[in-house]
Amino acid sequence: MGRAVCVTVWLMVGALAAPAPAAGQAALTPADSAILNSQPLKRLVLAPSLLRRLSLLAAGLDREVVLCLQGTVVGDTALVREFAMPDIVHSSVDAVTPLPCPPATTLAVWHNHPWVGPDSSFGLRTPEDLCSLSQPDLRTVVADSIPFAVVSVGRAAQPIVCWWRRVQAVVNRHVKFLPRFPRQWLELPGLAGAASGP
Numbered sequence: 001m002g003r004a005v006c007v008t009v010w011l012m013v014g015a016l017a018a019p020a021p022a023a024g025q026a027a028l029t030p031a032d033s034a035i036l037n038s039q040p041l042k043r044l045v046l047a048p049s050l051l052r053r054l055s056l057l058a059a060g061l062d063r064e065v066v067l068c069l070q071g072t073v074v075g076d077t078a079l080v081r082e083f084a085m086p087d088i089v090h091s092s093v094d095a096v097t098p099l100p101c102p103p104a105t106t107l108a109v110w111h112n113h114p115w116v117g118p119d120s121s122f123g124l125r126t127p128e129d130l131c132s133l134s135q136p137d138l139r140t141v142v143a144d145s146i147p148f149a150v151v152s153v154g155r156a157a158q159p160i161v162c163w164w165r166r167v168q169a170v171v172n173r174h175v176k177f178l179p180r181f182p183r184q185w186l187e188l189p190g191l192a193g194a195a196s197g198p
């Protein structure tokens with residue numbers, strides 16, 4: 001849903017898990033903290049089988065698509081195991097316009113970012129840099145009510161998956177793009193049953 005826009009923003013967003021705001025990173029307002037704390041679902045777990053299928057799809061797709069991830073809720077954790085594909089109005093290598101995922105049955109909305117090589121004008125050096133929510137992505141996530149957004153970077157040498165709570169997108173809605181969170185990224189080599197970051 002749109003290529004990341006500007007590398008300079010990397011310095012501004014950082015991770016919500018950071019113990020203290022880094023230099024240049026906006027502090028959370030009391031309202032932002034209230035939003036974060038009021039959302040019951042804090043963790044996302046992708047079933048290993050689902051993760052394999054998503055990674056396989058992303059590896060082969062040269063255009064963006066959207067999938068609605070479904071599963072169950074246990075406490076503050078969403079466990080997703082299956083997906084349904086919504087109708088897609090428009091799809092290209094760096095954008096996709098789907099019909100909405102049904103909010104009653106969707107816990108996370110997934111889409112892929114096909115890796116097409118480094119692009120200095122967008123600050124993209126590695127496929128990992130493409131695991132971010134672009135401004136159009138953020139607008140879509142904020143406008144939606146689905147608790148999580150998941151992105152796979154496709155056509156890369158290895159599976160790359162990252163995700164965000166919707167409330168993290170709400171809190172960061174004014175940034176140019178929202179990178180993956182470092183803590184989540186560090187958990188990913190285990191892939192199977194990986195839990196989310198902050």
Ligand SMILES: [Zn+2]
Nearest residue numbers: 001002134137
């Ligand atoms: Zn996107």
